[in-house]
Amino acid sequence: MTRYIFSRLLSLLFVLWVVSMITFSLMHSVPGGPFDETNQRLPPAAKANILEKYGLDQPVWKQYLNYMWNALHFDFGIPFQQPTTTVARLIAESWLVTVQVGVMTITLAFGLGFLVGIIAAYNQNSWIDSAVTFMAMLGITVPNFVVALWLILFFSVQLDILPSGGWSEPRNWLIEGVFSKDWILPVLAYALAPFSVVARYTRASVVDAINADYVRTARAKGLREHAVISRHVLKNALIPIVTVLGPEIPNLLTGSIFIEAIFRIPGLGKYFVTSTFNRDYPMIMALVLLIAILWGITYLITDILYTRLDPRVRLGGGGV
């Protein structure tokens, strides 16, 4: 197991290295640079000074080596769009907001989705089941910015009970944020898709588990219903859910550009667009690496969890 994790981490490092090289060369292959004189003219000496300050006068390969050397020492540079702060601080500040939205979304989507999926499975082929199936299909197919606008049209324009956007003040802790109304619509709009996926998969795997022989055996030997559900049905239903849902988590934690744009949330999302447009090299690198790391680690954890939950996987057996 340790050996497996070690080799996976090594291959993650390799992927990160290649991703960083590709991003760096792509960034620098774009004609133009961060200090082009589109808005105001700079005296040549001043421009040379700025380029020298950020090391942009050096050949690209040397800039890359510099960047990687600094990054390995946890120095990710200074964002060109806000030179008074550092990339690490800017990302930490805005990511905190994104993570708040993400954590609330994960809690809502996974909690409610799991519950609804179980209810639908236990009421198989009833109207509850069809309603859940239909809603899950809507949630999976309709893009979140469309859902977001529908929610705004209904709750903040028609009923006028919830704000249509904005993030009143930078909050430092999750708990403080829960007492505000700002997050309700963004989280609802954002949670619908993962909620649908969770509900759909929970329903399918619970239905499978209910009809399995070991559940019949458990009932036959006289176990109480809630013991059957918690010990046999849910435990086995969890296995496929873990693998399907692992990949949703990095998505939710890096936030949605669309949701943040519509609801004017000061999260990570807007930097995806502004950084590439302003040729903010340090920000682009940091964002791409952050996402690549999150993805890699989540996949690794998912695979490990999978072998934990289902010992057959480790033995090389048929799996689920």
Place this chain on the structure above:
Amino acid sequence: MEKTTASPVRLPLPAAEASLQHRTLWQDAIRRFFKNRLAIVGLAIVSFFLFLALFADLLAPYPYDYANFTKVLLFPFIDPAHPLGTDDVGRDYLSRLIYGARTSMTVGISVQLIALLIGIPLGGLAGYLGGKTDFAISRVIDIMTAFPGLLFAIFLITIWGGGLWKVILVLGVTSWIGITRLVRGQILSLREKEYIEAARCIGSSRWRIISRHLIPNTLTPLLVAISFGIPAAIFGEAGLSFLGIGINDPLPSWGKMVGISNAYVRVQWHLALFPTILIALAMLGFSFLGDGLRDALDPKLVE
């Protein structure tokens, strides 16, 4: 329940009978498809949008770029000349919605064509040749998967600029991975199947195996992948245009209309409502169609 009809298709047969069997596979599929009510609804929605896209010039009351500055931000159902109102520069909203279907369909279909053009040869090579070729192609796929897709698209847009064909190119470049992986996996598993081995044993030529067995058996999952890939591309275009970096004015795009409408949402509700309904309908239509195709073409899945 459909298990019994599926098995004869997979048997190796002499040439004449093989083509006969092949036809019944499709007949079976069509029969199954039309028994599925949601699939028919999906087909109807998709056909409707294709119809709008093809005949936009005849259907739309105005050209998409005709602006009447005296009738800006008109509400729907008030002026009979503009049944769905006008947008922020006085262009007829109905016409722009109809032409928007053309943009969406063009993007959806063209992106899939690019993805197929890259994905089939790459996946086929990786699966058929194996060895070093497979290793190289698989590593490229790994790295592309590690890249955040939307960020990569935004990136390429800043390099190449926006506009219809650039958006198609950008989405095409980022969407071939799924097709490649599918074709590679399919060829890899087919290569080991008994009936391929049997065909090889009775002395079928390599070309015959490829054309008679590998291609037809890869075709059905590909068709399903395409029917899910088209709405993904439509979603990608709508997303980029929504952020203001996709389709350029004056060409209409539903995503761009949604993006612009966000500023007017408190008063001009129609600007947001109509394009969002069309996007949702298009996505639903294609996914019904895709589900229907998958169930019809792969009876093993229906159990």
